[in-house]
Every structure is written in C-alpha cells, then in structure tokens.
Amino acid sequence: MKIITSSSVLSKIWESREVDFTEMMKIVVDISKEILAVDAEMHADLEHLLLENGSLQQDLWGANIYPLNEPAERLEFTSFINIRPSLGNRSMEILDDVVRNKVEMIVNRLLI
Secondary structure (H helix, E strand, O other), X not given: OEEEOOOEOHHHHXXXXXXXXXXXXXXXXXXXXXXEEEOOOOHHHHHHHHHHOOOOHHHEEEEEEOOOOOHHHOEEOEOXXXXXXXXXXXXXXXXXXHHHHHHHHHHHHHEO
16 A cells, blocks of 8 residues: 555556555545545445545545556546445445536546
C-alpha cells in the first residue's frame, strides 16, 4: 500500500504492485487533499491508511483502476466504502457527478 501525492507513472505502480489482482488495482481518493492510496486487497485498508495520515472520512471515495485498459475505460467508481447514506450515497457506486468528476480528475493527474 502506498499514498500517492504527486504525479506517478501508473505502469510502474502496476509493475511493482504487491497485491496481484489480474486486471485491476483498488484505490481510495481523498477529494479534499487531492491524494490517493493504491495497492491493497480491500478498499477499507487503503481508507484506513489515509485516515491514519490525516484524511477525513467524508473525503474518501473508493474506486478500481484497470491500468491495461484505454484511458477512458480505466476507472470503475465502485467500492463498499462508498455506501454513505448520510452523504446521500446509498450505493457502492459513486452517484454524485461532482464527486465522480473530482475523483477522476485527481486520478488522471496523479496516475499518468
């Protein structure tokens, strides 16, 4: 698991990953600090890492990234940690377009 705070080469992260999912890596994005954590078995592990490093729960959103896919098809906005009825998100998928766009913008800036 690692926290990404500046632009990093996605292919290098993929090649050095510790968790060997066949096609994807789990990520959690802090939409306030504009950072992300990557490479764990569960989104909850990445969420915990970010919380330990000062992130706030309401700012953390889970997704999956498929590094071998074309850029337009790399992100999947689904995670158990996204189920947040208190924030209006009653689904594993990020439903709010503003949040989705922010997650996508941060991922595209940090994982090049």
